[in-house]
Amino acid sequence: MKALEGLIVVLAMLIPFIAIKSYDMATYTYWTLISATYLCYIAVARW
């Protein structure tokens, strides 16, 4: 379960390398949202 969570987070962070090719702030926004979502998950669900 822990390894799966780690794998999901790493894969989610790697998506811009293969799937986001728009020349605007999409990659920047995507990475920010993924990190913020994971922080919320840690804050709410983990403890």
Add this chain to the structure above:
Amino acid sequence: MNEFLYAFAAYAVIGTAIAVMAMKGVRTQEEYYIAGRKVSGLVSALTYAATTYSAFMMVGLVGLTYASGVGALGFELFYLVGTLFLLSYYAPRVWEIAREKGCITPGDMIAMRYGREVSMVMSIIVSVALIPYISVQLIGVSLILEKTSAMSFEVGIAISAILIALWALLGGLRGVAWTDAVQGVFMLFMAIAAVFWVYSYGFSDTSFFDEVPKLGDLLVVPNKIWTPVRFIALVVPWFFFALTNPQVFQRLYIPKDRGSLRRMVILFGFFGLVYTILVTFLGLELRVLTETGRFPVVSDRDAVTPTLLRLIPPWLAVAISISIFAAAITTANSIVLTLSSMLTRDLFGSERVAIGRVLLLILTVAISIFALQRPNYIVELAVLSSTILLCQLPLILGVFHFSRGGKVTGIATLTAGFTTAIVLSYTSASPLGIPASVWTLMVSFAVFFALSAFEKQQERSHSEDFQALG
């Protein structure tokens, strides 16, 4: 630049006053090095953040984003999610074991599991890795002070060294944590101020979001700079930073209760996310302004922030310069204090605070001399530090997940990983196209698993205790 000197004097006086207030009751190593395990969640979070986020953020990361685009954000946020992942699982276990077993240094945990000789070797390797890293911090901020005509390079190094040693000597970790907390908040506010000033300066008649497509390939990954191999090479050491860097690992011992530990992790995550977004956004803003002819072209990425400081109003330039200085000091004095604790307890086996204070002074002098000489290899060593520290990872994870292996396994793992990092970096080799950081991890784990298969633990009871607590 009198404004800077007045502000700097105020900064030094306020910091020293805080450190003096933290002096009370510092008699044992537990009090001196981990503040008696009585630190609140908020202060723990701020000292964790201020220790982690060095002058690299407002100088190095702004410049890296300016030069290479959004890949810099990905690299830094990879570190953050890695840290959150590791802390959310391991921080409660580390905190509990440290409390149960009376651990003060990261090496204490390793010594109980693998033997004291392993923690001795670890303290030496960690010192080799981190002393150049701290020296580079001092060199960086002293060069900025020199470029902004605030003071000479040598005076900058001397004042930095005095503040690092003074605040750590006076209040130990409590002094460092309290000064870190104040400085951490200041660093965050100055990053906000810089972003807003640049926005009002450069985007009053146009929108940043309308102009940003001019950055082209800098807005996507991979690009010419952020190739997958380069990204992995940088991300791997930083992903495990929370476990491999002793100055942050030791901070897992300090929260006063489980609730404070939880607050520490969450508030640190919030601080890190906001600070990273601000700093990388600042780098993108400046690059857009360069593309539209409103900010000079800066070819040396480390010169981007100093160039900005020459453009902005003097009072703001002074405040931001102080925040960069604070970022370097908070990182440096935390590392020096942790190294002092590891050398005192793990290497020399002493329980005396006085020995730790003497070693802290010696370390600070050594770092200053290193910094003053500015040898060419020092930058390479500093960059190498996070890769070298990876050799500890199998041993740290082994504390929680693996019951075999002892002294021989521990020493061989550290030695093999350390040698791999040094050799590959010195020869600039990447066998099979794999970066040195990944090789260091692979060799360390291979040696750890191979030898632990043949070596039982010397004191099995410790392992069973760790597994039970874990």
